[in-house]
Structures are given as structure tokens and as C-alpha cells.
Amino acid sequence: MADPTTDTLHRRGLMFILSSPSGAGKTTIARKLLAEDAEIAMSISVTTRPMRPGEVEGKDYFFVDQPTFDRMVEENAFYEWAHVFGNCYGTPKAHIRERLKQGSDVLFDIDWQGTQQLHQKAQADVVRVFILPPSVEELGRRLAGRGTDSAEVIAARMARAQAEISHWDGYDYVVINDEVESCFAKVKQILAAERMRRTRQTGLIDFVRNLTRG
Numbered sequence: 001m002a003d004p005t006t007d008t009l010h011r012r013g014l015m016f017i018l019s020s021p022s023g024a025g026k027t028t029i030a031r032k033l034l035a036e037d038a039e040i041a042m043s044i045s046v047t048t049r050p051m052r053p054g055e056v057e058g059k060d061y062f063f064v065d066q067p068t069f070d071r072m073v074e075e076n077a078f079y080e081w082a083h084v085f086g087n088c089y090g091t092p093k094a095h096i097r098e099r100l101k102q103g104s105d106v107l108f109d110i111d112w113q114g115t116q117q118l119h120q121k122a123q124a125d126v127v128r129v130f131i132l133p134p135s136v137e138e139l140g141r142r143l144a145g146r147g148t149d150s151a152e153v154i155a156a157r158m159a160r161a162q163a164e165i166s167h168w169d170g171y172d173y174v175v176i177n178d179e180v181e182s183c184f185a186k187v188k189q190i191l192a193a194e195r196m197r198r199t200r201q202t203g204l205i206d207f208v209r210n211l212t213r214g
């Protein structure tokens with residue numbers, strides 16, 4: 001999708017983070033964004049969690065065993081990594097810096113721990129969005145309705161939801177995912193406004209210099 005706000009001047013890409021308690025809908029929102037906005041690409045995480053039915057290696061995650069993950073940690077291959085639900089998840093460094101320099105954005109589906117780490121490392125480039133479910137009951141219905149996890153896994157995710165929600169104030173924006181389309185519209189508005197931030201529009205310096213010359 002062409003964005004008239006960013007077509008004319010060069011800008012630096014941003015790191016757009018979507019977090020939520022499991023089941024609130026961040027994957028749904030992320031997929032919609034990727035499908036309609038060519039300026040943003042997904043950061044594909046590495047995980048030791050087993051692949052779910054329908055997931056694709058290298059598209060949803062890079063699925064690795066624990067020794068491989070540990071080796072990547074030792075080799076400093078991750079921007080950040082964390083333990084979530086008894087598995088390891090990490091953001092590989094490869095390609096991200098290059099994309100940002102070229103003015104393309106990177107979308108992250110990571111938890112609050114990863115968000116804190118990325119924010120500490122790259123504050124100016126990071127935009128943090130937290131997605132909340134409209135209620136705990138609805139969260140339970142969504143996790144069950146997704147049909148990808150066992151009853152035990154769902155119970156564990158529900159138990160963790162309260163702890164995850166408690167990190168809501170570590171985010172720049174909080175959006176309630178009641179109805180998908182209206183939540184998606186809000187997320188797009190946030191992205192559009194953040195792309196226009198003066199500090200990201202590196203082309204502005206020359207533009208203003210030209211305007212004010214003579």
C-alpha cells in the first residue's frame with residue numbers, strides 16, 4: 001500500500017512491536033497488517049516450541065532444538081530472547097538493522113520481556129503496542145476456539161494472562177481487540193502517525209534547508 005505521508009521524504013524504519021496475552025489477537029492483527037502494507041515485514045523469531053498444525057517453518061517461526069538455540073545465544077545471534085511458557089523464543093539480528101536504514105519497518109510479535117530489551121537497546125526506533133481482550137471470558141473462548149492447543153496448554157496460557165496484562169503500562173499504546181476491524185484500524189492509525197514523527201523523517205533536514213535558503 002503506498003503511503004502518501006512517507007513517499008516524498010526519506011525516513012528511518014521503525015520497530016513496531018505488538019504484544020498481548022496469548023489469544024487476544026496479535027497474530028490476527030499482524031497478519032492483516034502484513035497483507036496490506038508492503039512497507040512492513042515480519043521479524044521471524046526462533047523458538048524451541050513445537051510447531052502447531054498450519055504453521056510454516058521460516059514463516060511463523062524458525063523451529064530449532066534447545067542445543068541449537070543455546071548455541072545461537074552464545075554466538076550473540078539474538079537482539080533479545082526470553083523464556084515463555086517453558087520454551088525459548090528469540091529475535092535474530094540478521095537483516096533488521098539493514099531494513100531500518102533503508103526506511104522499511106519491522107513488525108515484532110514478542111512478549112513484554114522482549115519488548116523491554118528492545119526498548120533498552122533501540123529506544124528511538126521502537127513503537128510498543130499492547131493488545132487487550134475485551135474480557136477474560138472472551139480470551140478463554142478465543143484460545144479454545146483457535147483449536148491449536150491442548151486443554152492443559154490453554155489453562156497454562158489463561159493462568160499467565162493476568163501476569164502478562166500487568167505489564168500493560170510498559171507500552172506506548174494499548175488497544176482493546178473487541179471487534180477485529182476496528183482494532184486493526186486503530187493499529188494502522190498508530191503506525192501511520194509514528195511514521196510521520198519528525199525524528200524519523202531523516203529527509204526533512206535537507207528539505208527544510210532548501211525551503212529556508214535565500
Ligand SMILES: Nc1nc2c(ncn2[C@@H]2O[C@H](COP(=O)(O)OP(=O)(O)O)[C@@H](O)[C@H]2O)c(=O)[nH]1
Binds near residue numbers: 023082090112114
Ligand atoms: N521475547 C520474545 N517473545 C516472543 C518471541 N517470539 C514470540 N514471542 C512471544 O511468545 C509468546 C508465545 O508465542 P506463541 O507460542 O506463538 O503463542 P501465541 O502468542 O499464543 O500464538 C507470545 O507472547 C509471543 O509474543 C521472541 O522472539 N522474543
Ligand SMILES: Nc1ncnc2c1ncn2[C@@H]1O[C@H](COP(=O)(O)OP(=O)(O)O)[C@@H](O)[C@H]1O
Binds near residue numbers: 025143178
Ligand atoms: N476481535 C476478535 N473477535 C473474535 N475472535 C478473534 C478476534 N481477534 C482474534 N480472534 C480469534 O481468536 C483466536 C486467537 O487469536 P490470535 O491472533 O491467534 O491471538 P494471539 O496471537 O494473541 O495468541 C484466533 O482463533 C482468532 O481468529
